[in-house]
Amino acid sequence: MSLNFKQRLDIIEQQSQALVGFGRGIEREALRVKPDGKLSEAGHPYAFGSALCHTSITTDYAESLLEFITPVAKDVNQLFDYLNDIHHYAAKHLENDESLWPISMPCYVNSEEAIELAQYGTSNTGTMKTTYRQGLKNRYGSMMQIISGVHYNFSLPASFWETWRQIHGSELTGSDAQSAGYLGLVRNYFRYGWVIPYLFGASPALCQSFLQGKETKLDFQKVGQGTIYLPYATSLRLSDLGYTNSSQSSLNICYNSVDNYVASVRQALHKKAPEFKELGVKEGGHYVQLNDNVLQIENELYASIRPKRVQKSGETPSQALSSRGIEYIEIRSLDVNPFSKVGITEEQVNFLDLFLTWCAIKPSADISAAQSKHFSENLSTIVTEGRNPDLQLEIDGQTSSVAQWGEWLTNELKALAVVLDKSGNEERYKAAIAHIAPRFSAPELTSSARILGKIIAQNSDNGPLALSLSQKYKKELIEQPYQIWSDQYFEEQKQLSLEKQKVIEQTDKLSFDDYLENYFINAEQA
Template identity: 25%
Template sequence: MFSKIGQLIFDNEQVAKTADFTMGLEIEMQRIDSTGNISQEPYPSAVGDQKTNPWITNDFLDTMPETVTPAASHALDAMHYLYGINNALRTALAPGELLWPLSMPPALPSDKTKLRLAQMGPKKEAYLKEWVKRHGYSAGTPCGAHINLSIDQHIIDMVLENYPEDFKNEIEVKNYLYTILAQGFVRYRWIITYLFGASPIAEANYFDKGKELKHPIRSIRQSPYGFGTKFSGDYTDVQSYVDRIEQGVKEGILISDYEFHGAVRFKGNSNLKKLPETGIEYLELRMLDLDPSSSVGVRTDTLRFIRLLASYLIMSPALPKDEVNRVLTAADEINREVSIEEPTQVSKYQDRAQAFLRTLERYANRIQLGPEYAEILEDLEDRVDNPLTTPSAKLLNYVKDGSLKEYALRRAKRYQEAAQESIHQFQGFEDGKILTAKELKEQLFNGNWEPTNQ
């Protein structure tokens, strides 16, 4: 069951460390008015400068704020950060403004040139204009939850100490382990799409006239109809990853390396060429739709599942190098099929999904992760057995006249009211000061919560 490295971790009773991934979250949402249309209000000045504030910034549109948490040692800590920053954003919105809780945008104007691109400085603005020329406005509007994962340093040190013949330095260990993780997440992305897909329909004007979907699907955002460039990465190793993206830029498929928006991205040196020699610092996972049942777009149990999956993957054997692209290309095709299935129908890959979740359950039991993980897996197994319990299928219960607007507005108003009723109103971004993670923690929680990191 375990790889050589996995067995080493297990034998040294360090398995718990494999679940101790440091986790950061990035959540995009659309600003809307009280009627459910894209907001016409300017970017909220009370959250500071969108170009320099590391915790609340902006994305594709001027109306797409993105909340970013500091790295946290536990899923619960990450969620507390996210709730605090999300509340800060909500309380800074103009009167009547709300945050749209769905991944797919609200109704877009028939003339999409009226949408305002984010004002992130001349270089980024030039990039966005070129991006729109190539892909159009709609493709940039779906929002999602991104998870940044970094491996516990104890694991890296232990592997280097025990296998000096395989790895010359820490950078080689990190690049190897992060590559294994990336391969695994791409390989099993389709399960995440099935379990957490929550974008079954699109609102008015997302699709061009005559190109609308014939029926709801599990996840528009994770399907060929979703976000941006359909350019696949090469996860054979870090150098192959870099070479593939650079080739895409050279051939004009990508505007720049920044445009690579694969389901998993290696993050480290901002100069992509230097990434193999300076090393991967963390993975960015980009495969989660917003969860509208949470005011912050993601639930704690979802983060725990991602951590469990990452722990399992790092303990498992790597794919043979000459098999990586074949296996991951096949996995992308499975994800495509799963993403466009009707949400209420049993998946073509139900048996395979059941088998994989049972494998995770045995793994969780073997390493004694605890009852909360057993409960999570039991709930997810029920989603595979009964597709009506999946997020996308549940959303279909609220569709009226081909729209989720009424449901989304009801949720948005409820979440906004809750934020405005919070006891501690955070105002630390108003003067434009750039807060460190430590300063953010001190001002955000005001003694009410004490994350274990920092």
């Protein structure tokens, strides 16, 4: 017989160490912008070393789109010490009076052609990364790719999985139990993960230049000189305008088991896309994309959450999962927080810990293709009209308002917070849920409402507001001291990354054509 929520909590409370030692990592993206708020056209700053090999500072899609990566931390304070140190160093070494754009949607961009693809050197590995981005540009355009987000990597402690077996009545053991547990978490995230953009989405408005003259069915309103917005939107970054891929809607990625997930991803990698076939793969001897499939590589699979495993050299993500199971999950539905100089707050992390643990504890039935489509539609509704007081969401046969779903979820999260805080967390989880939960019934407290309220009250544009914040945060970041690392540490990392890239380039023996052929042959192997 299935245990109720209180019984599950009782088991966890009796095994108090089961939830001690979450693993956490943050990846924060940020555009480099010029003093006038326009996109930087300068190359990757030399002080940041090799974008291909640096451990903490790289680039994402564009040369101007920085990505800061923390090590894994078991302590939230340490996690933010890492993140602040990276930002401190970066702020001090930005060139040409540039600053970091503090919101998810891009700054003013005159033309997509002004967006230079990220450069990773002359090695086959680096060339493949740039070629993959060339494919993204030709498939979807560059504007979509310079949207910034924050990714949160999360792992439950090894001690939790025996407790997980008990509360779910599972006979699985070892890595099988762990993988099944993470996939249960993932499925519940698809059910209830709309709460993340509802609570923390901060992109209800965007610069009209983002559309580049393209038509949209969204009923935008205008404010200021060139800002457009939706009155109830939470995260346009996650809308059809943003970081999505409509050609993937029919892929039916299955999250009911590792084998099903890997098989469905590999099937997607072989699915042909007529619209991409028209592009061709090569033109005039130069690659325009890696291939003409729906997905060039696994990274092109857009999802709000991903099961992950640290890869070995030469291994694809699905090969790592297939051989050794799931090690952690990656949350990809967080907007950059404009009210934080590092793009995310400790309170958000505390809420995510609580919510993700709840997702792992709750029963999580398999999800059909129809359910998966429905949960995706729920998310789409939330990101465009999540603060609409008349909005109703249906989940697993029950229909309720956002406020009603929020009240139910809050009651369970509060009970879980009490248990987690008994493990020496000094009531950080109770404090997080107490501060954040009122947003369910008072949408004006959400991040999206707060940022939109500032824009409308001033009848201004989001660009000047973001530029003002970027310059304010740069000053604050430069003035704050290091907590863990030092200038010497980052100088050493710069040199090590440049030397590592040089070695990779010098040891390449294959032509890029042969390298790519070998890569896809190896990717076929289980």
